[in-house]
Amino acid sequence: MSIYRTHTCGELRKTEVGKEVRISGWIHSVRDHGGVIFIDLRDHYGITQVVIDPECAFYQALDRWRVETVVRFDGRVVARSAETVNPKLATGEIEVRATDMEILGEADVIPFQVAKDDQAPEAMRLKYRFLDLRRDDLHKNIILRSQVIAEIRRYMTEHGFNEFQTPILTASSPEGARDYLVPSRLHPGKFYALPQAPQQFKQLLMVAGFDRYFQIAPCFRDEDARADRSPGEFYQLDVEMSFVEQDDIFAVIEGLLDDVFGKFSANEFSKPPFVRLPYREAMDRFGSDKPDLRNPLEMIDVTEHFRGCGFQAFAGTVEKGGVVRAIKAPKVAGKPRKFFDDLIKFAQENGAKGMAYIIWTEEGEKSPIVKFLTPEIVAALKQAGKVESGDALFFLADTKKTVQKIGGAVIPELGRQLGLIDPNVFKFCWIVDFPMFEEDEETGQIIFSHNPFSMPQGGMDALLNRNPLDILAYQYDIVCNGIELSSGAIRNHRPDIMYKAFEIAGYDRSVVDEKFGGMINAFKLGAPPHGGIAPGVDRMVMLLTGSPNIREVIAFPFNQQAQDLMMNAPAEVSVKQLRELHIEVKLPKRQEKAAGETPQG
Numbered sequence: 001m002s003i004y005r006t007h008t009c010g011e012l013r014k015t016e017v018g019k020e021v022r023i024s025g026w027i028h029s030v031r032d033h034g035g036v037i038f039i040d041l042r043d044h045y046g047i048t049q050v051v052i053d054p055e056c057a058f059y060q061a062l063d064r065w066r067v068e069t070v071v072r073f074d075g076r077v078v079a080r081s082a083e084t085v086n087p088k089l090a091t092g093e094i095e096v097r098a099t100d101m102e103i104l105g106e107a108d109v110i111p112f113q114v115a116k117d118d119q120a121p122e123a124m125r126l127k128y129r130f131l132d133l134r135r136d137d138l139h140k141n142i143i144l145r146s147q148v149i150a151e152i153r154r155y156m157t158e159h160g161f162n163e164f165q166t167p168i169l170t171a172s173s174p175e176g177a178r179d180y181l182v183p184s185r186l187h188p189g190k191f192y193a194l195p196q197a198p199q200q201f202k203q204l205l206m207v208a209g210f211d212r213y214f215q216i217a218p219c220f221r222d223e224d225a226r227a228d229r230s231p232g233e234f235y236q237l238d239v240e241m242s243f244v245e246q247d248d249i250f251a252v253i254e255g256l257l258d259d260v261f262g263k264f265s266a267n268e269f270s271k272p273p274f275v276r277l278p279y280r281e282a283m284d285r286f287g288s289d290k291p292d293l294r295n296p297l298e299m300i301d302v303t304e305h306f307r308g309c310g311f312q313a314f315a316g317t318v319e320k321g322g323v324v325r326a327i328k329a330p331k332v333a334g335k336p337r338k339f340f341d342d343l344i345k346f347a348q349e350n351g352a353k354g355m356a357y358i359i360w361t362e363e364g365e366k367s368p369i370v371k372f373l374t375p376e377i378v379a380a381l382k383q384a385g386k387v388e389s390g391d392a393l394f395f396l397a398d399t400k401k402t403v404q405k406i407g408g409a410v411i412p413e414l415g416r417q418l419g420l421i422d423p424n425v426f427k428f429c430w431i432v433d434f435p436m437f438e439e440d441e442e443t444g445q446i447i448f449s450h451n452p453f454s455m456p457q458g459g460m461d462a463l464l465n466r467n468p469l470d471i472l473a474y475q476y477d478i479v480c481n482g483i484e485l486s487s488g489a490i491r492n493h494r495p496d497i498m499y500k501a502f503e504i505a506g507y508d509r510s511v512v513d514e515k516f517g518g519m520i521n522a523f524k525l526g527a528p529p530h531g532g533i534a535p536g537v538d539r540m541v542m543l544l545t546g547s548p549n550i551r552e553v554i555a556f557p558f559n560q561q562a563q564d565l566m567m568n569a570p571a572e573v574s575v576k577q578l579r580e581l582h583i584e585v586k587l588p589k590r591q592e593k594a595a596g597e598t599p600q601g
Contacts, residue, residue: 010046070105166201178222188582194220231562240532269426287408292482293427295415299325311372454489488533
C-alpha cells in the first residue's frame with residue numbers, strides 16, 4: 001500500500017464498499033454529531049466524508065486539529081444510508097470509517113475560510129494566494145485554464161502549426177506600452193527588455209520560412225490594471241502564418257474559438273463565420289470598436305432632422321459641423337423620472353454637456369424638448385428610430401468623436417439597466433478595415449491611426465494616389481461580449497511600402513532604419529506575405545468562467561499596483577547587486593523622505 005493513498009478523495013464509489021483504503025488530503029470541514037466526528041477530506045480531485053468513532057485511539061487528538069491540516073486516514077469504505085446520501089458529491093454514496101490516521105502537515109489558524117466564501121479582502125487573498133487557490137471556484141478556474149491551453153495546443157498542432165519559443169530577454173521597443181527593463185551586468189549601462197509581445201521574432205520566423213507558428217507566449221507590459229487586463233504580465237496565443245490573406249487567418253481563429261468554446265462552455269455562442277464590422281461603422285453605431293453584440297441598442301444618425309430646427313442647442317451644433325445621434329430605449333415609458341435624470345447624469349460624467357430625450361406614449365410625446373420641434377420633425381424621428389408606443393429616444397449632440405465616446409458609454413450602461421444583455425451568450429465579431437492614418441487633433445499632422453506595420457489596403461498605389469485619411473489597413477480585432485480578445489494584421493512585408501507609409505506619417509527613412517533596422521534588413525532578403533494575431537489566453541478563460549476580474553483566472557496575479565503581495569515583489573535589492581549591475585538608484589524626493597534614508601548606490 002502507498003504510504004499516502006490508495007485512492008484520491010474524488011475516486012471512491014459504491015463499488016469500493018468493504019475495501020480497506022488509505023486517503024490523504026486537507027481537512028475541509030469538521031462536524032460533531034453527538035460524539036461521532038464527520039470530516040470532509042479534500043484533495044485536488046474531490047471530497048470524501050470520513051467518520052471517526054469515539055472508540056478510535058486517535059479520537060482524543062481531534063481537539064487540536066484545525067481545518068486545512070493535511071491528514072492521512074486509513075479506513076473501510078461503507079455505504080451511506082439512503083437518507084444521508086449527498087447527491088452534490090461524486091463520492092456522496094459512501095464514507096470512510098477511519099481506523100488509523102497520521103498528521104502530514106499541521107495548519108495554524110488560517111487567515112480566512114476556504115470551505116466557504118467569507119469575503120476576505122483582496123489584499124489578504126493575494127498575500128495568501130496559495131490558500132485562496134484551494135477554494136473550489138478558483139481552483140476550478142485554474143484547472144480550466146490548463147485544459148484550455150492544452151486544447152489550444154492540440155488544435156494548432158493538428159492544423160499544421162509548429163510551436164516555437166522566442167526570447168524573453170530582448171531589445172527595448174520604441175513603440176507601444178512601457179517596457180520592463182533588465183540591466184546587463186556584462187554590458188554596463190545597457191539594458192535588455194522583457195518582450196511586450198514576440199511581434200518581431202514571429203515575423204522573422206516567417207522570413208526564415210517556417211510558414212505556420214504559434215506559441216503560448218508570456219508578454220510583459222508596464223501598464224495600469226483593468227478588470228480585463230493584468231498589470232505586468234499576461235499570456236497570449238501568438239500566431240503567424242505565411243502566404244495568407246485576412247480570410248485565411250479568420251478561418252483558423254474562428255475554428256479555434258468554435259472548438260474551445262464548444263468544449264468548455266454550455267452557453268450559446270456565435271458560430272463561424274463571425275459578423276464583420278468595419279471600424280468606422282462600429283464607431284458610428286456603437287461608439288466603440290469593442291461592441292457587445294448581445295446588446296441590441298445602437299446609435300442612429302438623426303443629424304439632418306435637427307438642421308435648422310427650433311431647438312437651438314442641437315441646431316447650433318449641426319450648424320458648426322457637429323452631429324446628432326439617437327439611441328432607442330424600448331419600453332421605458334413607465335420608468336420614474338429618476339431613471340431619465342440618472343442616465344443624463346451618467347452621460348454628463350462621460351463628457352456630455354447634456355442628453356435630451358423624447359418618450360412616446362398612447363397619450364402623446366413627453367419631452368423637455370418636444371415643444372421646440374415641429375410635429376413633422378417628431379414624426380420623422382419616430383420613423384427613423386422605429387419607435388413604438390412606450391419607447392424613448394435619447395439624443396446626443398456634439399462633435400462626431402465626442403458623441404461616439406459618450407454613446408460608447410451610454411449604450412452598455414442602458415443595456416445593463418434595461419436587462420437587455422444575456423449573460424449566457426457569447427457573441428463574437430471581427431472589427432475590420434481600420435484606418436491607416438488619422439489627423440492629430442492638436443497639430444493637424446497625419447499620424448498612424450493604430451498599427452504602423454499593417455499592410456495598407458491598395459498597397460503602394462493607395463499610398464501614392466489616395467488621401468491618407470481614406471486609406472484603410474488590413475488590420476482586425478476579434479471581440480467577444482465587448483471584450484477585445486486580440487488585434488491582428490496582415491503585415492507590411494515590403495520595405496518600399498513601409499518607407500512610404502512612415503514618410504506620410506512624418507518619419508524620415510533614416511528613422512525607420514534606426515528604429516526597425518532588424519526587421520527592414522530581413523525584409524530586404526526575401527520576405528513572404530504574412531499575417532497574424534494573438535488572442536489573450538487570460539481573457540478567453542475569463543469569458544469562459546464568467547469571472548468579473550482577470551485575477552480570478554491567473555494562478556499568481558499582481559494586485560492593481562503591479563505588486564506580488566505573496567512574494568513581496570517588487571522589492572529593494574542589496575547595494576552589492578546594484579554595483580554588479582553598475583546602477584545607482586535615485587528615489588523621488590518624497591519617497592526618499594518617507595523612507596528616512598539616503599538612496600542606495
